[in-house]
Amino acid sequence: MPQTKHKIIIGNSQTMPEIPDCSIHLMVTSPPYPMIQMWDQQFGELDPKIAALWKKIEAKPDEETVTQIYDAMHENLARVWVETFRVLVDGGIACINIGDATRTINAKFRVFPNHARIMEQCEKIGFLTLPYILWKKPTTKPMYKGKGAFLGSGFLPPNAYVTLDCEYILLFRKGKLRKFPPKDPTRYDSQLTKQQRDEWFSQIWQVTGTRQTADELERRTAAYPDEIPDRLIKMFSIKNDTILDPFVGSGTTVKVAMQNERNSIGYETDPNLRTVIVKKTENGKAGALTVKIFNR
Numbered sequence: 001m002p003q004t005k006h007k008i009i010i011g012n013s014q015t016m017p018e019i020p021d022c023s024i025h026l027m028v029t030s031p032p033y034p035m036i037q038m039w040d041q042q043f044g045e046l047d048p049k050i051a052a053l054w055k056k057i058e059a060k061p062d063e064e065t066v067t068q069i070y071d072a073m074h075e076n077l078a079r080v081w082v083e084t085f086r087v088l089v090d091g092g093i094a095c096i097n098i099g100d101a102t103r104t105i106n107a108k109f110r111v112f113p114n115h116a117r118i119m120e121q122c123e124k125i126g127f128l129t130l131p132y133i134l135w136k137k138p139t140t141k142p143m144y145k146g147k148g149a150f151l152g153s154g155f156l157p158p159n160a161y162v163t164l165d166c167e168y169i170l171l172f173r174k175g176k177l178r179k180f181p182p183k184d185p186t187r188y189d190s191q192l193t194k195q196q197r198d199e200w201f202s203q204i205w206q207v208t209g210t211r212q213t214a215d216e217l218e219r220r221t222a223a224y225p226d227e228i229p230d231r232l233i234k235m236f237s238i239k240n241d242t243i244l245d246p247f248v249g250s251g252t253t254v255k256v257a258m259q260n261e262r263n264s265i266g267y268e269t270d271p272n273l274r275t276v277i278v279k280k281t282e283n284g285k286a287g288a289l290t291v292k293i294f295n296r
């Protein structure tokens with residue numbers, strides 16, 4: 001198996017000066033989800049404007065401030081999508097796993113359609129939107145009055161809510177289709193099986209999320225099973241390509257890139273994840289010792 005290269009930068013991926021233009025073949029990521037409570041503090045730390053808006057809401061909740069927070073969270077993510085566009089090769093693909101959020105603020109329950117916001121932002125940046133995948137997760141319980149459990153009176157119409165039990169895997173391309181020489185051996189060596197092609201190129205994926213634990217650090221990274229990046233990497237890249245994950249978390253994309261003989265580069269703001277990443281990538285099959293982690 002050829003030795004591949006893997007580099008993780010502990011730093012903010014809103015700028016990626018370490019990566020030259022047009023040098024990444026595929027981006028696979030799962031960012032923090034705007035308006036999911038678990039990520040509020042991190043968005044606030046990255047952007048003091050967001051922290052100040054939350055303080056404003058605590059003092060006096062109002063609809064306009066909620067919208068400003070939601071907008072600002074997506075503006076922060078969009079900076080990463082702009083950088084991704086710069087570093088992707090012509091024909092490179094971006095895969096973004098995102099869930100919508102439901103939240104009750106000021107006694108008002110509503111959905112925040114994160115997938116739609118990201119699609120709008122990526123179109124504006126210049127990406128071409130491709131048909132997306134719906135990842136059906138069996139874990140979430142149906143909703144009633146904004147709570148994650150179905151109460152008995154949920155049988156009575158009309159006040160129950162539909163459960164958000166799907167996440168999106170949004171797919172975008174930069175520019176035209178990638179070109180390869182005829183009978184390119186690496187491309188043929190990366191070929192999918194018939195079963196993989198038939199199953200993976202359909203729109204609904206039923207993949208079980210990994211175990212959620214009580215530990216805060218693990219909770220923020222644990223729901224992302226290897227199978228999601230494994231499929232995406234096999235579908236949208238060939239061996240020896242370079243894969244980017246700008247929100248690396250515990251390092252699942254890097255581990256799976258190694259196993260699939262691809263190179264990888266990842267960014268992570270939380271230095272506490274360093275040991276988690278090392279542990280996970282050491283458990284990967286190939287090239288584990290070549291992972292290098294850099295502090296900015």
Ligand SMILES: C[S@@+](CC[C@H](N)C(=O)[O-])C[C@H]1O[C@@H](n2cnc3c(N)ncnc32)[C@H](O)[C@@H]1O
Pocket residue numbers: 011012013014029030031032033042046220221222224246247248249250251252253267268269270273
């Ligand atoms: C949903 S988790 C990713 C989980 C990941 N797929 C895994 O395998 O564990 C998002 C991660 O992005 C990190 N993050 C958030 N904003 C970031 C930014 N601007 N640059 C780099 N990392 C960021 C968070 O600290 C968090 O670990």
